[in-house]
Amino acid sequence: MAGHGDSSSSQKKSSEVMNDVPTFSAENLQNNMKVIYYSRTFMSIIGGVIAGILGFTGFMGFIFYFLVMAVTSIGLIAKSKFSVHSYFDSWNRIILDGFMGGLMSFVLFWTFAYDIVHIF
């Protein structure tokens, strides 16, 4: 059935409907989602502190946030050794999950660091 499931993702596309829908371990998927969530939250906070120190205001800060999230996504994909389908059931999870929640933490720490460094 899915004996070669860990090989390239293009092979998975043809048999995807047959394999991924009935059988995957939900507990492990949940563990992987938790790992992504922790990583993204921590990187949002660190990105916010850096944006505050650098003195970004307005739109530049949000551009910086997207940049930090893109780097984190690339790091997560590299951590899964580029075989995303053996750890997640869709690409959206590893790329988009935690994006909006991280935005809130980013803005909070961005204003916090900006106030400490530039105003007080």
Place this chain on the structure above:
Amino acid sequence: MGLGFIVGVFGVLILSHAAYSTIQYRGLLKIMEEEFSGPPMNVVLELLLGFVFCIWAALTVPGNFHSIHPDSEENRIVSLSANLDFMIFNHRAKAFPLEIEMKLKH
């Protein structure tokens, strides 16, 4: 996990040192009455270094990914849920004397 944690703490320390340097730089600019256009180059390098350390810590500390395929190497052992449906109480421990009797013997 210990090493990743230490690297993360180190990265945060580098960032706070960069923040302190920027605060001092702004104080200097206020004395010289110039505009703040950006932190000095060594602070930017320090921020980049702290960022790299924190990325490394963020990817290693939360834990590894587990494979979700049911037939991969690390998923060989199937664990049943630990609820009452699967618990067995009719085993040979009933051959032991009751705990109440053993306590009364003291």
